[in-house]
Amino acid sequence: MANWDKLTEKMARNIARATSRRSLLAWLGGAVTGAAIIPALPVSRAYAAGGAGGAAAARLPVVSANPQDPGDQTQCDYWRYCAIDGFLCSCCGGTVSTCPPGTEMSPITWIGTCTNPADGRAYIISYNDCCGKSSCGHCLCNRNEGDRPPVRPQANNDYNWCLGTESSIYNCSTAVLIGVAVEPS
Structure with missing residues (x-):
């Protein structure tokens, strides 16, 4: 020693x-x-863009076990997202109908009518924003099927719908199935 x-x-x-x-x-x-300067290296940018081995490649599909609810709930082409505008809660720690932990669902919503490809029927979907944390930043979708001008706010997806919660900070959006749309007579 x-x-x-x-x-x-x-x-x-x-x-x-x-x-x-x-x-x-x-x-x-x-x-x-x-x-x-290490964070500015090209490897970091390629990973963030979802290249080979990136975050997008690591995300597993979220599918329902119900054959009447087909599709990947983390993709914009999922049938319930026909009128959604925002980040998908199913990519942010929540589900298609529940908010991520630490956020609260807004009681004020906009609605849409989407057709389920499994049975060909139209369903009423309530789009609720989850509020209380900053935007999650994953799976941004902006589908405007049936979107109406701001003079009809209940059918417009461009508002911040977090007005009925403790915090007006937007995190993500859910697509809650309300029921079957009635055929016009």
Whole structure:
């Protein structure tokens, strides 16, 4: 152990003789500056864009076990999302009809009528925003089938519908199945 102590002391003294405080500070400054550019490397941008091995490739499809509810609930072409505008809660920690933890569902909604490809029937869908956290940023969908001008707000998807909650901060949107649409007589 004494030899180890002598070797360590000798190396420390040699480094102290050969360097100054200014050169040490210059080296540390260069290391910090070099480390700051690591997030700007092309590998990071490719991963964020959902390239090979990216976040989009890692997302597993969410499908219902019910054959009457076909489709991937994390994709914009899922049948219930025909009039949705926002981030899908099924990609943000919630489900197609429930909010992610830490958010609350807005009691104020817009509605749409979507056709289920399994049975060909039209269903009334209530689009509820989940509020209380900043936007989740995953699976943005903007489908405007049946969207009406702002003079008919109950059928317009461009509003922030978080007005009836404690926080008006938007997180994501759900698509709650209300019932079968009645055929006009």
